[in-house]
Amino acid sequence: MATDPVFLAQLAANGFSVGLGYALAAVGLALIFGILGQVNFAHGELYMLGAFLLFWAMKQLGLPYGIAAVLMAALMAGFGALLAHVVIVPNLDRGFESVVLGTLAVGIILQNAVRLGFGATPLDVASPLESQAFEIGGVLLFGQRMLVCATFLAAFSGLYAFLRYSEIGRAMRAMAQNREACVMVGIDVRRVTRWTGALAAALTGLAGVVISPLFDLYPNMGTEVVIKSFAVVIIGGMGNIWGAAIAGVALGLAESYAGGLGNAAIRDGIAFIVMIAMLLARPQGLFGRTVRV
Amino acid sequence: MRRRSALLWAAALGALLLPLAVDSPYVLHIAIVTGIYIVLVQSLNLVLGYCGLLSLASPAFFGVGAYVATLLALRQGWDSTATLAMAMLAGIFSALVVGFPSLRVSRHSFVIVTLSATLLLQLVALNWEEMTRGSLGLANIPAPRLFGMTVRTRIEWYYLSAAAAAIAVFCTWLLVSSRFGRAMIATRDDEQLALACGIDVFRTRLVAFCLSGGLAAVAGSLYAHFISYIDPGVFGFSVSETLLIMVILGGSGTLWGPVAGAVVFTALPEMLRLTPEIRSLLYGVILLSLVLYRPRRLFP
Numbered sequence: 001m002a003t004d005p006v007f008l009a010q011l012a013a014n015g016f017s018v019g020l021g022y023a024l025a026a027v028g029l030a031l032i033f034g035i036l037g038q039v040n041f042a043h044g045e046l047y048m049l050g051a052f053l054l055f056w057a058m059k060q061l062g063l064p065y066g067i068a069a070v071l072m073a074a075l076m077a078g079f080g081a082l083l084a085h086v087v088i089v090p091n092l093d094r095g096f097e098s099v100v101l102g103t104l105a106v107g108i109i110l111q112n113a114v115r116l117g118f119g120a121t122p123l124d125v126a127s128p129l130e131s132q133a134f135e136i137g138g139v140l141l142f143g144q145r146m147l148v149c150a151t152f153l154a155a156f157s158g159l160y161a162f163l164r165y166s167e168i169g170r171a172m173r174a175m176a177q178n179r180e181a182c183v184m185v186g187i188d189v190r191r192v193t194r195w196t197g198a199l200a201a202a203l204t205g206l207a208g209v210v211i212s213p214l215f216d217l218y219p220n221m222g223t224e225v226v227i228k229s230f231a232v233v234i235i236g237g238m239g240n241i242w243g244a245a246i247a248g249v250a251l252g253l254a255e256s257y258a259g260g261l262g263n264a265a266i267r268d269g270i271a272f273i274v275m276i277a278m279l280l281a282r283p284q285g286l287f288g289r290t291v292r293v
Numbered sequence: 294m295r296r297r298s299a300l301l302w303a304a305a306l307g308a309l310l311l312p313l314a315v316d317s318p319y320v321l322h323i324a325i326v327t328g329i330y331i332v333l334v335q336s337l338n339l340v341l342g343y344c345g346l347l348s349l350a351s352p353a354f355f356g357v358g359a360y361v362a363t364l365l366a367l368r369q370g371w372d373s374t375a376t377l378a379m380a381m382l383a384g385i386f387s388a389l390v391v392g393f394p395s396l397r398v399s400r401h402s403f404v405i406v407t408l409s410a411t412l413l414l415q416l417v418a419l420n421w422e423e424m425t426r427g428s429l430g431l432a433n434i435p436a437p438r439l440f441g442m443t444v445r446t447r448i449e450w451y452y453l454s455a456a457a458a459a460i461a462v463f464c465t466w467l468l469v470s471s472r473f474g475r476a477m478i479a480t481r482d483d484e485q486l487a488l489a490c491g492i493d494v495f496r497t498r499l500v501a502f503c504l505s506g507g508l509a510a511v512a513g514s515l516y517a518h519f520i521s522y523i524d525p526g527v528f529g530f531s532v533s534e535t536l537l538i539m540v541i542l543g544g545s546g547t548l549w550g551p552v553a554g555a556v557v558f559t560a561l562p563e564m565l566r567l568t569p570e571i572r573s574l575l576y577g578v579i580l581l582s583l584v585l586y587r588p589r590r591l592f593p
Contacts (some may be wrong), residue, residue, distance in 0.1 A: 005518070020445040033401075039401055039404065039405065041408070047540060079419050086585070087581075087585075090585060091584070091588070094588055096400070097347045097400075098584050098588055100347060100404055101347070101537065101541075101580060101583075101584045102584040102585065104349075104534070104537075104580070104581075105440055105534075105578070105580035105581035105584065106577070106581060107576045107577075108534050108573055108574075108576065108577035108580070109574060109577035109578060109581065111573075112570045112571075112573045112577065113574065115570050116571075116574070133459045166347060223412055224412075224416075226408075226412070227392070227409050227412045227413060227416075230405045230408070230409050231409065233405075234405065234406075236400065238401065238402075268413070268417070268418070268420060269413065270414050271409075271411055272410070272413045275406070275409065276390075276394050276395075276406070279394040279395060279397070279398055283397065283398040283399075283402070284429075
C-alpha cells in the first residue's frame, strides 16, 4: 500500500495543494515583515476574520460565494489599512516589540469580539466547489483545493505585477531596502505602510475565504494557521515572498507524506521541527530576506 | 525608601494574617491563585523585565510543569517533592530547547519561536491522547506531600502558595542583584556595550530564559496539584496576555511591580465578575492602549 504509485501520487497532490494554501496564508506575514520589518501577531486573526466575514456575508446577507469573497477582500483591505495606521505607523521608529504587543492585543480583541458575536460553537461555511471532485489517473482532485491553487496563482501573479509595476509597489520595494532613504526622496512612508497593511490583510483574508470551507470555523482557528505561517516564513527566509511560496509547498508535501506513510501525530510537529532545524543550520532561511521581483 | 519598606512589611504581615481574618473559601481560593500567579509573573519578569526579551513561552513552561508533575504523580505515583523537582527540570530543559536555536539569531525569531512553542505544546497535549487523554484532561491529581506533610486544606494551601510566591520573589531579588543579574540588565540596556565589556550575551540570555522556564514550570505543577484537574487549556495562550499585562502595567524590570500587577489583575476580574470573553477583550484593549500611549512603560 505504502509503495503504491497511485497512493504516492495522491499524497503528492494533497501535499501540493495544502502547501499552496500555506503559502497563500503566509504571504501576508512575509509581506509585512519584508517591507516594514515588523512581525504581525494578529496574522492568524486576520485569517479568522476573513472566514467569519465570509460566513456573515453568505448567511446574513445571503450573497453567493463569489460576490461575498470579493466584498470580503475589500473589507479586509480596509481593516488592514486601519490596523497599519493605528498600530504600525506610530511604532515605526520604536522597537519591534511595540508592534508585536500591539498586534497581539488586536488579535486578542478580534478573537474575543468574534466569540461574543458568533459564539464558540464551530460553524460551517459552504462553497459551491466543496463537494466537487474529479479524477486523473486514479488521483482524486478536490474542487475547493483546486480553487485554493488557482487563488494562489492569481494572488501571487497579481502581487508580482503590483510590486513590479505600480508606483506604490515600487515604493514598497524601496522601503524594504531602506526606509530612511525613502523619507529623503519624498516617499510618504506612512502611506506605504497603510498600503502594505491593506495588501497583507486582503491576501490573508482571501486565504481564509478559500481555505476555510474545508474546515470548521471557530474563534481561535487562526492558531494553527499562525504556527504554519511562522514556520513557512522562517524556513523561506523572513520577509521573502517567493521563499514563502516554496517553503509552503515543501511543508505541505512533507506533512502529507508524514501523515500518509508515518503517523498523524508527527505531522503536527513537522512545521516546528523544521523551523528549529532551519534556525540552527541556516538562520537567514533558505533564501534570505529580500523583497525583490 | 523607608515608607516603601514599611508598606512592604505591612503587606507581608497582612498576607500572613489573611486566613485568620477572612473565613471565605472563595477569597482564599483567589489568594492561592494569586500566589501561583506571583511565581509565574516573576518568571516572565526575569526575561521581559531584566533581559528585555519578549517571551510568549511562559504558558508553555507552565503547561509543561503542570503535565509533567501530573503524569508522574498519577502514572508513577511519585512523591510531590520529586514531581516538583522533575517539573522544574522539565521546564529548564524545554526552555533550553526553545531558547538555544532562537536566541542565537535575532529577537524577532525569539518571539516567533516562543509563541510557536506554546501553540505546538498545546496541540501535542490535545492530540497525544494515550498520554494526556486529550481534551478530556487529567483529573484526581493527588494533594501534594512536601517534607512529610500533606497539603490538603485551603489554609495549608494558602501558606504553601504564599511561601512559593515569597521564595520566587526572593530568588529573583538574589539573582538580579548578583553579578549575573547585572549582566542581564546590561544586555538589556545595550547589547553592543555588554559584548564589549566581555559579557557573553547569548549565554546570559539563555541562562536567564532557562531559569524563567524552571520557575514557570514550578508554578504550573503547583497549579495542577491545587486545582487537581488539568486539560490542554493550561497552555492557553490567553494566559500570556494576562501575564504581559501584570508585568508591564505593574512595572517590568522592578521586583515588586509585577507582584502588585499579579495581585490586582487576579482580584479585579473576580470582583467585577467578568465573563472570560469580556475580560480578555478588556485586557486586549488595555494592552493596546499601553502600547500606543505608554510605550516607554513596555521596556525599562
